[in-house]
Amino acid sequence: KRNWIVRSVVSDDKINDFRSLVNSNSSFVYKIYRDKGGKNLFNLVCSAMDWISVSVRHLGNSPDLDKNIDSKCIQVYSLISSIDLIFESIKQLNRVFMTDNKDPFYGEKKCFKDRLFANEDDNNYFKTIRACFGAHPVNLNQENSKRFASWPFSSHFNASDLSVHLYSRDVGKEDLTLNLNINELLEFLKIRYEYLDVIANRIETLFVEYQHQLSKEKIETKSDPLGQLYVLRAE
Numbered sequence: 696k697r698n699w700i701v702r703s704v705v706s707d708d709k710i711n712d713f714r715s716l717v718n719s720n721s722s723f724v725y726k727i728y729r730d731k732g733g734k735n736l737f738n739l740v741c742s743a744m745d746w747i748s749v750s751v752r753h754l755g756n757s758p759d760l761d762k763n764i765d766s767k768c769i770q771v772y773s774l775i776s777s778i779d780l781i782f783e784s785i786k787q788l789n790r791v792f793m794t795d796n797k798d799p800f801y802g803e804k805k806c807f808k809d810r811l812f813a814n815e816d817d818n819n820y821f822k823t824i825r826a827c828f829g830a831h832p833v834n835l836n837q838e839n840s841k842r843f844a845s846w847p848f849s850s851h852f853n854a855s856d857l858s859v860h861l862y863s864r865d866v867g868k869e870d871l872t873l874n875l876n877i878n879e880l881l882e883f884l885k886i887r888y889e890y891l892d893v894i895a896n897r898i899e900t901l902f903v904e905y906q907h908q909l910s911k912e913k914i915e916t917k918s919d920p921l922g923q924l925y926v927l928r929a930e
Contacts, residue, residue: 704885705754705781710747713891717744720902727905728791736791743784750777750784751888760856768847771857771875772829778884779825782818785890792897799890806883811873812837821883827859827873840865850874 717724717740728736754777761767786798798818804810806817815823826835832844845860855874862870914930917923 704881705751705888707748707751707755709888709891710744710751713895714744714748716895716898723902723905724898727901739787740791743787746780747784747891750780753777764846764848768829768857771847771877774877774880775825775828776830778821778880778887781884782821782887785887785894788894789890792894792901799887799893806886807879808876809874811871817883821880824873824875824880827861828857828875832859835861837861837871840868842871844873845870847875 724740725737728740729738754774757770757773760770789795789799800816800818802816803818804816807820810820812820812823823837826832827844828847835842835844841864842861843864845862847857847859849856850858853874854876856877857875859873859875860870861873915926917926
């Protein structure tokens with residue numbers, strides 16, 4: 696059932712369509728971004744697309760969550776890591792093609808309910824979940840305190856899929872409990888993966904603007920028809 700839900704959230708159709716757009720229009724993106732201010736940003740675009748493809752296909756082919764808690768923990772970490780790869784890649788694409796310097800969805804609080812750290816937006820809260828559920832659970836910094844995540848466990852007292860206790864290094868300071876809901880993670884993924892459409896629209900706009908710019912430039916004219924054909928081919 697979880698796999699069906701993941702496949703309904705992300706499929707590789709979207710990234711395949713995006714890749715086709717990047718390679719279309721006589722390789723417009725390659726020609727403009729292979730040397731943009733002395734940086735080969737086309738290589739960055741290719742890397743981002745590749746890792747989105749890897750992550751989307753992994754999510755679609757990953758097995759259902761195991762009943763064994765150890766295996767389930769690693770599977771959930773793999774899910775979180777795949778989402779993180781997609782989001783980080785989309786952030787890089789955003790930096791290449793969009794004019795806004797802020798990360799997409801900066802400041803939004805839509806995906807996670809009953810969040811433990813209310814001051815964190817969805818982007819930051821996702822990173823907190825990632826840290827606590829496998830990225831670096833034994834080295835956390837929360838609320839100006841060093842903390843360490845416990846063994847993830849399934850709780851019968853809430854609707855979460857997994858929970859961790861966050862132990863404090865400070866003597867006498869009480870533990871915190873961070874709950875994870877997979878459906879919320881998938882909502883986070885869905886919103887960010889669909890942002891590819893926004894970037895795709897931006898690329899199409901850039902191409903139209905580039906065409907319009909070129910249409911205003913005069914080209915050399917020659918009296919010799921063959922010479923004129925060579926000029927047109929070069930242009």
